[in-house]
Amino acid sequence: MGAVLAWWLAVQVVGLLALPLTFHVFKGLPERGYAFARPLGLMLAGYVFWLLGSLGFLRNSLGGVLFALVVLAVVSVYVGRRELGLAPLEPGQETLWAFLRRQKKLVLLVEGLFLAGLAGWALYRAYSPDIATAGGEKFMEYAFINAILRSPRLPPADPWLSGFAISYYYFGYLILSMLIRLSGLPSNIAFNLGLALLFALTITGAFSLAYNLVALAQRRAGREAFGQAAGYGLLGSLLLAIMGNLEGFFELLHAWGVGGAGFWKWLDIRDLATLPPGGAAVPNRYLWWWRASRVLQDYDPFGNPIEIIDEFPFFSFMLGDIHPHVLALPFGLMLLALALNLLVSEKVYEGLRRWGPLMLLYALCLGGMAFMNTWDFPVYGVLMVLAFALRSYVHHRALNREWLQEVLGTGIMLAAAGVILYIPFYIGFQSQAGGPAFSLWAKTRIAHYLVMFGPFVFIAIAFVLAVGAGLPAAWRTGRLSRSAVYIIGALALLLAVLSIITGRWLALCLTLLVAAAALVLWRRLEEAGEEADWPTLYALLILLVGLGLTFVVEYVYLRDTFGTRMNTIFKFYFQAWSMLAIAGAYGVYYVLNRTRRLAFQNAFLVGLIALVTAGMVYPVLAAPNRAEGFQRKPTLDGIAYAAQYWPADYAAAQWLNAHVREPAVILEAHGGSYTPYGRISAMTGIPTLLGWGGHELQWRGSYDEPGRREPDIEAIYRSMDREQVNALLEKYDITYVYVGQLEREKFQLSQPMIDKFGLFMDLVYDQDGVRIYQRRGK
Template identity: 25%
Template sequence: MEYSLVLVWLAVFAALAAAATPLAGLLLAPLPDRGSALGLPVAVAVLGVASYWVGQVAFGWPGIVVALVAILGGSAYAISRGHAPERTPAVEAFVVFVVGFFLVVAIRAADAAADPYAGEKMLDLGLLATLYRAPALPPEDMWFAGERLQYYYGGHMIASQFGRLTSTPPAYAYNLALAAYYGLTVAAAYGLARSIAVARDVSPRRAGVLGAFLVGVASNLSTPARGLILLAQHLQQPITLNGPVDVLLAPGRLVFLLVPDDAIRVVTEEGGGKFVEVLGYQFSGLAVSVDGFGYWAASRVIPWTINEFPLFAYLNGDLHAHMMSPPLLLVAAAISFAYWRTPAAAVWRRRAYLFVAAPALGGLLAVVNTWSFPSVAGIVALATAFAATHPATVLPGPVADRVLRVAERSRTNLEVSRLVVAGVVAAAVGVLSVVFAVPFFSGATSGQHPALLPDRSSLVGLLLVHGAFLLVTVAYFLDRSRVDRDALETGALVAVLALLAVANLVVGWVGASLVVVAVAGIIGAVALGAPWRDRGFVAVGVLALVGFAAFHGSAVAFVAAGGAALFALVAAAFRSEPATRQVAAGVAVGVAVLAGVAWVLEATVLVAVVPVLLVGMGLLRLERDVGFEAVLVLGATGLVTLVEFVYVAERAGPGRMNTVFKLYWQVWVLWGVAGGVMLADVAAPSWPRWLVRPRLSRVRAAVGSETAADGGTDEVTADAGTGDGTDTVEGTDQSTDGVDWGRIARVGSTVAAVALVASLSLYAGFALAGHFEANPSQHWICGQSGERGEGEWTLDATDWSEECYPDQAAAIDWLNDHDGRPVVVEAPTTGQYLYGDNSPASGLVSGVSSHTGLPTIAGWAHAANYHTQAGWEARLDDVRTVYEAADASERATVLRQYDVAYVYVGPNERSRYDVARLADDPGISVAQRWGDAVVYAVDRDALAANATAASVEGVDASANATAASDDERDEFRRSKREPRASDALPAI
């Protein structure tokens, strides 16, 4: 039965894609392919918006019906207006979805368990099951009975709607939703990359496939780096010729004789564990075979942070918020791309994108994954700031006219006005997104607050996580920079000298004081080839920075003042040079100053990522041959830079761990799509001529003079041999030395691209091979004997509990058969997560609430993160009172306070509490018994007679620590109608 569900889900998604593709064509009409490849993600966005807002009154089928009416009605209108979709992109994108869907179905079928180890699967399954039972939104928190859910639940909301559409129970919907979200992510990546590629005149299919690969399959560089380390360890061994392997390694071992012994060294820790240290960075978890490969280490590259990428996350198997938001984030990016391509005259369409579509997606993302919704405003800011049309044109007429008049006065005014107006528009999008999600934000509480200057990433860590994207981006930007060789040589020379000067400021090799800096700055300012007014302005600026450095006394201020003086000196030295050499010299100084600041602040992001960010901004404003892919790069590099200086302090993790975790996911998705377009182009035959051979104009000039002398004509054609439109000169070599450097560059770039893709695929190969070799198996949580590969393939996320704890699973199934939301008391966790550290009597800690969605007084300590720590601890006391109170009236008062219907007793409850008195109380009786699991039914009418005024007063005092009063809790439960029996699906 469960595998027939796979076909049902595919059929439903095929129907949604077919129904929504014309609507996507209307919404994204300015895109080259009319957004035809994004029909399915658009359908999911519409389903989410409708379900959320209709769900405030009645959640479930009413929202689905409204969404279907909107999709079908919008598509009918689109077709009537001539917005017929393009079939090819739509079919290709759905094929990508199917491939991704089946991949994760296979991954989860081999290990389907939503268990309490190595993640938050119990939370995710509980949220999904809760939303199956919710009569309206927001749902009740299954780990904080009587309170509204304050966690972002939008992705689980949409997943539960998938389950209703397909009549799938939550235990199966968990894994099928994982497969669906992965398929949606890679399909959206394919569709957006494909569309951008069409606009850039790059092979759309190649760009789409590479975009989907980089987003959904590729890993970071830690795995190939580990492979190289293993190879290096072999090469460090003595040279021998005992076999063919030794013969092959001999040349490499000869080279390694020149490598210092401590460059790569194995370090043994006190506990006996070993790691390899390379240039100060520690690699652990090295393996030499598939059996020894650990999939986990690649997600923990930068210390004290989480650096997941999509394939790791879906292999790990949490149905978590950050894994469900990427398709919607990419739809928001597509909306910004549509704005980017909309003509200036279509003012109202551009306003609709900015102030209707973007806020709707931003608001939905706030409910799905609150970490993502600010990125919508960020992408909008970048798209409006760098689009061809000035962003002021979307403002009201009089305001727009005034801004444009100011902008036309100078280039400086133009650039500043663009940034300011883009910031205002982005702020408006952010505010409107919050307004859209007001029902969600109005009840949320948070112990979070912004914090500055966290622990920063090392250069090696940044390159291991982002190095592949940086490599592709640098190659792509180099090709578009159009810098001639003279300017490149000038920049390199100035960069070396500037780096030495800045290093002297930092280290102090030669006396460098503020007086010296001030004098140098004044000399540079006076020597400028500019009016004296401008020279004075520069001099005053340098002296102001020197004064600030003297007052503040920090090394950063000193480097900034020295950098300003260095800029003035270099500008004076190159005042008579061509503009390209001036720019190259200025960029070189800027990079040197950034390097100095990075050294002082230990912020390597300033030299590893920020230059790419600045070059991308420059290329966009100089109208070089770049497009929306560069906007996505700016968004990604901006987020990477941001988390090096700002983070969100919270209880969910130490320092910036969770901030890096959630934002790096968005970085990966945005940069992956852009990387697909750039890599497809970099590997194309046009990769940079200026870097590897003399400029073509020189060849043309030489040929032209020869043909003129012969009385002939100068004929320039496209190279028919390459078919790519690369300019060549007929009948001549493509370089003055007779070597076809262009062809060498083309072959080299293609080989490099293939090598990069192969290296990024290593993790997938090793991790998937190890996953399928080890599974299916009797679940390791059980602690039972069982050889790997002896288990059953299944998509049931709760199957492990039936295998490991059959009595407890039977009790949970019995409770799951009950309609509505009866409150069940069970033991909460003793710590925030299990991960095997707590060694509970049963892995089913909070198993009733997590597997059924039924509310309990206190569940996992995770709930304290988004309610309050004091409230959660007060509930722990209440749970102890239920199980251990010697006075029956005290127990009765707590049971009545939370409207408890059942009390569950299993191994965890017996190990933590003395439950002997529980069955002796009036109103509490055994409802059912299954071996070591017992469910007690509570007769609240019988309990009411046992409650005394004194006990009520004591419990009320405890309840004051919770997030809401008893009256508010009762009002919340009364405001949600009890669902019909047909609303709840039977247990499996």
């Protein structure tokens, strides 16, 4: 309880400091970006801390964090001085205080939602808190966080390759480490609170986006109703962060024995492709909830299955990995909000157009995505440029040279600034990415796609139909631009033909849907006068981008060490989910409030309820299963399990954490990914020579250095040649040598091999079969 309170307070402080700035920036939104004060504050403070730390001005310490917060506060107060009443207001503006008084209900709702999300998810995590080695990347993430906390300077040391800095997009972990320092909590507890924080930020971010869209539409229609907008806001949170895909529903049917063997074989979801057992009230297969993230199935030309990852937010939160795609989720929503803000606010558009200070903020947020989850940078960059293009079109009223120059110029400037602001990150960053590759044989089945995105596709079709109701009439009366139709039509035709030739039926369907959405968007854009229907245009835009992401992976993927489109689908589908969810929430509002045909509305409502209910099966059934039925004694301590399963190592790690303050290197056994190897460095943050080699390959794209170290590690443990061992200890600047159960087993250590260390090192720890030797003369 105290830990949750301390964590909440730390986050609140950051949010409050950033509130004046947020209020100033999000001037176009009815909610003024209130829900994004926390992520914006975290990103800006994190940026200041990281940049000044990387340049050597700040230490990686609590003092450095406080300094960054002071800078944030000064900037926030300066930028928001008018809104704070410290300088005269511009006409039509209101102060932050007036807003808070006027929008009390909204503020309380957002705060309540945040607190409920934070506390609620923390409580849930307390029943499955383990930072386990297998079943995800938690151990790696924990190692990163501890390594960042232990590094006196930035960039932080790689815990699993001593002497090297982390070669990964670690911005999110850095932000978490800042909160850990601020709250004073230990990392094993803060890890789980970090996940709860991401959940809370995601639901409030989704709420804010959907609320703003509906509130803007209401304002345009002259019918503002807080309750309705708030309701759709909550729908946005539900669709994005809580609803699952339909795999859970099919798991239930399978457990009930519904459907014949042929159906399940046709559906071809692994583990469900067999004859349904029936007779169970709920799915009871071991780790059945895992399958929801592996719905899609690729086959190589020889018919061998290839695993494809298709996570969605609720799965990721439930799994408990603080992986970059999860870390970046709330910040991605913030970028969506910035894009909406750009569309609806003339001042913001002008600010970007003139490359003013607002450009810096936008570039900083966009560039930060590359540092947090590189996959997000191009996607949100494209989205931002498209949003700018739409706004610019309404300004210029034509697709002319000025418009093109403006869009290209701003787009390039945004991207360039986003990279330049984060140059220290790019220097020394290595990646496994090897450029685009064409997906020659892999294609997604429509059935799998609908299992994955069924509710969103349903809403998207209804939304496009509803918005496009006037299209045929516009075409007949010439009010729809012929050139637009021809261009979109030609592109769609080309892609449709390609899809048919390659047998990509999903791609064909998506082509048709995307083309229809594009036409509808174009029509709306053309008829936009002084007061464009920005919420609808925005929703259509993000719908297009979301569907577009899922379309692109049918043809192209990014080459990496996996050699398949697994990772590309993983990242793109996850991003698409956010966009489709937000667009979906607004789409529901549009269909139910802006269409006149009651039958259409009723049919839509029935379908929506059915699909959302089917989507809710997953979280309702999977969550308790993941938490083992809430049988365990709740605790937020993520490595409490280690005290039970590896008590000796756990105790040794505690000792190291208490006694080792100076920079050091510890040698321990290395091994494969998702194993307990590298456990000491993960639990302490003290770098080791080599941890999970496979992950180093993924991060650096090369196994050269890890490969060089493997025989040396073995030599240190097994060799009886004192000179050789000393030379290797010196070469790698090793301070401690750890000898535990894993080391004994891996290197087949005899007692003389262990005792030899005592001849030239000091035995500083000897307990329960674990020995730690410290090098002399160092």
